[in-house]
Each structure stands twice: as structure tokens, then as C-alpha cells.
Amino acid sequence: QSALTQPASVSGSPGQSITISCTGTSSDVGGYDYVSWYQQHPGKAPKLIIYDVSNRPSGVSNRFSGSKSGNTASLTISGLQAEDEADYYCSSHAGSTTLLFGGGTKLTVL
């Protein structure tokens, strides 16, 4: 199975909102509500920021939100801050035995 498709990069100015897409198929993103998003700063481990498409773990800012329509999931970051500059990865289960990640999106805060 192929990795999920994400844009290589997105950018925005402080205070703006940006959206990162994650496109799969009906066998993964479209077939299950098990989409997660991770934030990774350079040289650091990934951090879970969204799970089950739109749920935030405790302690994650409500500026982060997730949604899904058909085979595409989306992560929206509102009120962009400099600290949001990082790589973002989506993941989705594809059946009961496999998990796929997206290729990652580099967010630049201008």
C-alpha cells in the first residue's frame, strides 16, 4: 500500500490559518475514522496532536483541529504562531493489520 498524500510544504503568516490535506483511498482514510496527526520539530520525536479524525489529546492547543471528507482528511491550524513551524504527518489505518503515514508537510511560519 502507498503512503498517504500530503503537500510537501505550506506556509502562512502569524495569526493566519492554514490547512494541510491528507489524501488516501476508500481502503484507508475513507474507510475508517482512525486518522491521526503528528507534529515533529527538527531533531525531536513526533507528538500526537489529533486522533480519531478530530479529537485532541489533553494539553494540545485548541488552535489545532481535524476533519475528514471522503478519502481526504485535513488538519487546520488557526492563529498561527512561530512555534507551529514544524513537520506534520497524517496517519490512517488500512484494515486491521496495517497503518499508513503521509509523506509529511513542512509548515513555514513567515
Added chain:
Amino acid sequence: EVQLEESGGGLVQPGGSLRLSCAASGFTFSIYAMNWVRQAPGKGLEWVSVIGASVSVTYYADSVKGRFTISRDNSKNTLYLQMQSLRAEDTAVYYCAKAQYSATWKRGFDPWGQGTLVTVSS
């Protein structure tokens, strides 16, 4: 505080073997599924394997099936990844990651360890 600490990485020749460990603390290790995820230098994340809390369930990515074996020792709160027949394309930072919820491994991984680097080269 939940903590995961990987060890065992290093330089290995193509065709060689290596065993990674992940020491867990701060939670009831035995009731959570655990995962290995890797990241090649400058590349994205790739899920490698998962083991259920009861150790009877293990799944692997096609890229490592038949070469890697995931296991756990609940008495030592430790997760392992035995890697054999290593290839250059296995070069990556290997992270262990805890399932967020005990009932399933599908609802996100939290937290992740800091990773251990495996380099496969002659």
C-alpha cells in the same frame, strides 16, 4: 511521567542483525499495544510493526515482514525489535511508540521515544 527510551542502534553491515530495545516507565506497560516506527534520514515516518498487549498479536509492514520480529517482556517493561538480513534501505531512526489507549492500537500513538539510529553500511 510516561517515558520510553530506545537503545541498541548502531552501525551494521548489510546482511547483518541488530536488536533494538525500548525501556518503558510511568505506565502499566502490560496493557498497552506498542509500536515501532522508523524515519530514514531526511524522510518521512514509516510504520514498522505493532505488538498487542497480550503478545499473541503482531503485525508488520510488508517492507520488513519475514526479516524483523517484534516482541515484549512485560516483566521487564521492555519492547524489542530483532532485525535480520538488514539492507541499506533499513537505515533510519527507529522510534518506539505507545498506543494512546489500552483497548486498541488504532487511536494514535502517544508518547514516542527519542529514537535510536540504525545505519546499515559496509
